[in-house]
Each structure stands twice: as structure tokens, then as C-alpha cells.
Amino acid sequence: MRILSWAYLVLLFLFILLPVGALVVFSFQDGRLPVPPFKGFTLEWYAKVIADRDLMAALWNSFLVAFGSSALALVLGFLAASGLARVALPGSVLLRGLLIAPMTVSYLIIALGLLQVFNAVGVRPSLLSTGIGHVVINLPLCFSIIYAAMGEHQRNALRAARDLGAREWQVLALISAPMLAPALAAAFFLSVTFSWDEFIIAFLLTRFDVTLPVEIWSMLRSGLSPATNAIGSLVFLVSVAVVVTLEFTLFRKSRS
Amino acid sequence: MSIEQTERRAGAALVAPALLWTVAFFVLPFAAMIWMSLSHLEGREVVSGPGIGNYLRIFTEPSLLRGIRVSLEITAIVTVLSVILAWPLAWIIATRVPPKWRRLALMLAVLPFWTSYVVRSYSWALVLGENGIVMQGLIQLGLLEQPLQIMATRTATIIGFVHFFVMLLTLTIYSNLVQLSPNYARAAEDLGASRWQVIRLVILPLTLPGVITGAFLTFVLCIGDYITPQILGGNSELTLPQLIMLQLGRRGDYPMASALAVVLMVLVTLAYAACARWLKMERV
Numbered sequence: 001m002r003i004l005s006w007a008y009l010v011l012l013f014l015f016i017l018l019p020v021g022a023l024v025v026f027s028f029q030d031g032r033l034p035v036p037p038f039k040g041f042t043l044e045w046y047a048k049v050i051a052d053r054d055l056m057a058a059l060w061n062s063f064l065v066a067f068g069s070s071a072l073a074l075v076l077g078f079l080a081a082s083g084l085a086r087v088a089l090p091g092s093v094l095l096r097g098l099l100i101a102p103m104t105v106s107y108l109i110i111a112l113g114l115l116q117v118f119n120a121v122g123v124r125p126s127l128l129s130t131g132i133g134h135v136v137i138n139l140p141l142c143f144s145i146i147y148a149a150m151g152e153h154q155r156n157a158l159r160a161a162r163d164l165g166a167r168e169w170q171v172l173a174l175i176s177a178p179m180l181a182p183a184l185a186a187a188f189f190l191s192v193t194f195s196w197d198e199f200i201i202a203f204l205l206t207r208f209d210v211t212l213p214v215e216i217w218s219m220l221r222s223g224l225s226p227a228t229n230a231i232g233s234l235v236f237l238v239s240v241a242v243v244v245t246l247e248f249t250l251f252r253k254s255r256s
Numbered sequence: 257m258s259i260e261q262t263e264r265r266a267g268a269a270l271v272a273p274a275l276l277w278t279v280a281f282f283v284l285p286f287a288a289m290i291w292m293s294l295s296h297l298e299g300r301e302v303v304s305g306p307g308i309g310n311y312l313r314i315f316t317e318p319s320l321l322r323g324i325r326v327s328l329e330i331t332a333i334v335t336v337l338s339v340i341l342a343w344p345l346a347w348i349i350a351t352r353v354p355p356k357w358r359r360l361a362l363m364l365a366v367l368p369f370w371t372s373y374v375v376r377s378y379s380w381a382l383v384l385g386e387n388g389i390v391m392q393g394l395i396q397l398g399l400l401e402q403p404l405q406i407m408a409t410r411t412a413t414i415i416g417f418v419h420f421f422v423m424l425l426t427l428t429i430y431s432n433l434v435q436l437s438p439n440y441a442r443a444a445e446d447l448g449a450s451r452w453q454v455i456r457l458v459i460l461p462l463t464l465p466g467v468i469t470g471a472f473l474t475f476v477l478c479i480g481d482y483i484t485p486q487i488l489g490g491n492s493e494l495t496l497p498q499l500i501m502l503q504l505g506r507r508g509d510y511p512m513a514s515a516l517a518v519v520l521m522v523l524v525t526l527a528y529a530a531c532a533r534w535l536k537m538e539r540v
Contacts, residue, residue, distance in 0.1 A: 006352075012422070016364075016367070016423065079273055083267040086263065099278055108480055109289065113285025114281065114285045116289060139278065199373055212372070231375075232371065236368075240367070
């Protein structure tokens with residue numbers, strides 16, 4: 001049983017890590033094809049990727065869209081959660097349902113709907129329209145994370161602040177936001193991750209200024225290349241670094 | 257104005273921006289899509305509906321009907337395979353790996369989660385090709401004479417999907433397993449159950465919520481995905497999302513694309529209805 005367990009573990013880890021391993025190893029391939037045999041070590045492909053204007057522009061676009069749309073989703077979600085946690089509005093349950101509804105629908109469907117509306121009113125595909133789409137998918141996420149973090153303790157503190165004469169914006173900015181900091185941070189970074197990696201909305205709603213996944217997608221059309229490995233590895237290593245940093249700072253603190 | 261009214265007004269003002277956003281950029285586009293699905297194309301012009309012509313075509317035209325079947329088959333195979341592979345992995349990490357290494361093992365098990373979606377599919381194209389590391393490795397080991405043609409087939413799509421969803425399911429099942437009190441297993445052992453019986457009759461049923469939650473997510477994400485079948489499966493057989501993109505791209509047939517999207521949504525809703533009893537989404 002014990003040996004069987006370990007054998008299974010190793011086998012599955014091999015399956016899970018094999019493609020990423022091959023991705024990284026063959027990004028250093030000194031040759032034109034990222035397949036065995038390994039012909040020697042070079043950083044040429046990384047240099048090529050970093051010098052690639054389109055790719056770097058896409059990287060920047062992704063960055064803009066991810067942080068911009070996440071910030072907006074966070075603010076909207078935070079305000080809505082504060083409102084719904086504060087008073088029982090008529091139809092509260094329905095409102096909550098409506099706000100999280102986009103979470104239950106495929107991205108493809110959200111993209112398709114937005115595309116039609118934008119076409120109808122004459123909005124051209126752009127980074128802005130992609131950002132709007134990303135707010136749609138991340139708002140439910142931010143809202144539900146923040147709403148779940150608001151407890152009775154929270155509510156009492158807010159009521160006390162208001163009773164002592166704090167203005168509405170002061171309560172939100174000086175009391176509520178700091179108390180919810182871990183949830184806000186989690187919601188924000190999760191949103192950034194989703195937006196960063198999102199393909200189909202960005203694919204349908206951008207044209208000239210594309211985001212990184214769309215740019216990588218167009219690189220794939222020219223077949224396998226160590227350059228694609230290099231940009232893939234870069235993205236992977238950066239995300240792992242971010243996740244590990246978060247794990248050891250933010251989430252460790254909030255857990256203890 | 258009473259205090260209660262003031263409070264309500266303040267609450268409503270806070271909810272309003274998010275609500276407006278959702279209505280403008282989700283509800284409205286959604287309604288537009290459903291209306292579009294009832295319209296039809298004449299030449300290159302969209303003629304507004306309502307009519308159910310698109311839906312009739314979906315269920316009578318073999319190429320379209322086949323897309324639904326292919327999508328359902330792939331999704332079903334992927335869901336079942338992923339559960340079968342992920343459960344033992346989650347169980348081994350939760351019970352066999354020493355506690356000190358558990359977090360590390362779990363992080364390793366979901367490491368490729370953090371690659372971009374497009375890159376993950378690409379990396380499978382990399383290893384599964386005829387010159388890829390898998391085929392060349394098998395030939396080196398003497399297990400194969402000729403490389404097998406896996407790329408651009410359903411097998412490649414399934415491998416790519418299973419890879420991703422094993423990670424997802426490992427997470428949901430693991431979080432379910434670690435919440436179980438060890439007393440269940442101990443009690444069963446005291447009552448004379450063999451180790452295998454403990455797993456099969458006690459632990460397995462207790463992880464059903466985690467399994468169903470993960471399986472539902474797998475179903476939803478798998479059936480709606482365009483990237484994996486497009487990169488790994490190619491055009492050998494088209495899934496529903498591939499058909500939708502085909503309508504949009506080559507033919508500009510928005511009505512048909514919308515109708516197919518509605519079918520996709522109905523399939524997801526049916527899956528939700530089937531799992532709703534066990535789903536505890538707030539725990540994910």
C-alpha cells in the first residue's frame with residue numbers, strides 16, 4: 001500500500017509537471033525546434049522575446065487591463081457589499097443573485113453578448129471594451145469575497161463610527177476598508193490573475209491592441225518555436241514568484 | 257425622514273453602481289444575445305426575429321448536432337477520468353505525505369495552474385507531437401516503434417483537459433478530506449473494517465460534496481472552453497465553442513452563434529440542476 005501510494009504520487013506528479021518542465025527546458029534550446037534532442041543551452045530566445053515590440057506591447061496591455069479592471073471591480077464590489085451588508089434592502093436576495101449571476105455563465109457567452117451590444121452601438125473593439133468585459137467577470141468574485149468577509153463585528157464598528165459623526169466616505173475609507181484589508185487584497189489579486197490569463201473575451205473584444213494571451217495565441221499559428229517557450233516560461237515564472245510571495249506574506253499573516 | 261429610510265437610501269446608493277454595471281454589461285448583452293438567437297441571416301444581413309429557425313437547424317443539421325455530441329462526450333470522459341485520477345492523489349497528499357511536506361506537495365500538484373491558459377495547451381502540443389518528448393521517450397524505451405499520431409485528435413484534447421482538471425479536483429477533494437475528522441476512520445477500523453473498506457465505505461462517501469463540486473466546475477469549464485480543443489484537437493472534430501467561433505469568424509453568422517451559445521448555457525444549467533443538491537459553492 002505504501003509503495004503503491006508513492007508510486008502513484010510520483011506518476012501523477014510526472015504527468016502534472018511534464019509539460020511545464022518541457023516548456024521551460026526547451027526555452028533554452030540552442031536550435032530552431034523546441035523538441036528533443038536538447039542541443040545546448042542558450043538565452044538567445046529570451047533576448048529575442050524581450051526585444052519583440054509586439055510582445056512587450058501586449059505585456060503592457062495585459063498589465064493595464066488586469067490592474068485597471070480589477071481596481072474597478074474591487075471598488076464596485078466593495079461598495080455593493082457595504083450597501084447590502086448594511087441594511088436589508090427590498091429584494092436583497094435577488095440583488096445578490098443578480099450581482100453574482102455572471103459567475104455562472106461561460107466567458108464565451110459574456111464575450112458574445114458584449115460583442116453584439118458594442119457592435120450595435122458602434123463601440124470599436126479595444127482594450128477598453130476588453131477591460132469592461134473583465135470587470136463583468138471579476139465583479140461577482142470581488143463582491144462575494146468581500147461580502148463573505150463582512151461579519152457582525154464589522155457592522156457594529158461601522159455603526160459606532162457613524163454614531164460618532166463620521167461621514168459616509170470616512171466610514172468606508174477609514175474604517176471599513178482597513179478592517180477588510182485581507183479580503184480586499186485577496187479579491188484584488190484573484191481578479192488580476194483571472195484577467196491576466198483571460199483569453200476569449202480579450203480575443204473577441206480587441207483588435208489592434210491585444211493582450212498577452214491573444215498575442216501568444218497568434219504566435220502559435222507559426223508552429224512550435226523556442227521563442228513561444230521563452231515567453232511562456234517567463235509568464236509562468238513571474239506568476240509562480242507572485243504566488244509564492246503572496247503565500248509567504250499576505251496569506252500567512254491573515255491565517256495566523 | 258426616519259432613520260430606517262435614510263439607512264436604506266444610503267445602502268441603495270452604495271449598491272447602485274455595481275447594479276448599473278451588471279445590468280448594462282451583463283443583463284443587457286445577455287438579452288441581446290437571446291434576441292439575436294431568434295433572428296436569422298439573409299445574405300450578410302441580420303433579419304430580426306423572432307423565430308426558432310436556428311434552433312431547428314441545430315437539431316437537424318448533422319454538423320451542428322455532432323458538435324453538441326462531441327462536446328458532451330469529451331466533457332463526460334474528462335470529468336470521469338479527472339475524478340478517478342485526482343481522488344487518490346488528494347487522498348495520498350492528505351493522509352500519506354508527512355504533514356511537514358503536505359503544503360509543498362499540494363503546491364507542486366497545482367503548480368502548472370499558474371501558467372497562462374494558452375501556454376498550458378501549447379506545452380502539451382509541445383510534448384505530444386511526433387517529435388515531442390513523450391513519443392521520443394517511448395521510442396527510446398523500446399515501447400514504441402513509430403510515433404503515434406496523437407496531436408490533432410480527441411485524445412490530445414482529453415489529455416490537455418484532464419491535466420488541468422486533475423489539479424482543480426485535487427484541490428476541491430483535498431480541502432474536503434482535511435476537514436474530515438480522523439475519528440470516522442478510527443471508528444470504522446475499531447468495528448473491524450479493513451483499510452480498503454474504510455476508504456470505500458466511509459471516506460469516499462464523505463468526500464462526495466468535494467467531488468461533486470469539482471466535477472461540476474470541470475463540466476462547466478470544460479464544455480465552454482475553446483482554447484484546448486482548438487490547440488490540441490485541431491479541426492478533426494469541432495466542439496460547441498469551436499462551432500460558435502466558426503460562425504462568428506468565417507461566416508459572421510451572429511444569430512447562429514448566439515443560438516449555439518444558448519444551447520451551451522442550457523447544458524450547463526442542466527448540469528447545475530443535476531448537482532445542485534450537493535453543491536456548496538460558497539465553500540470553494
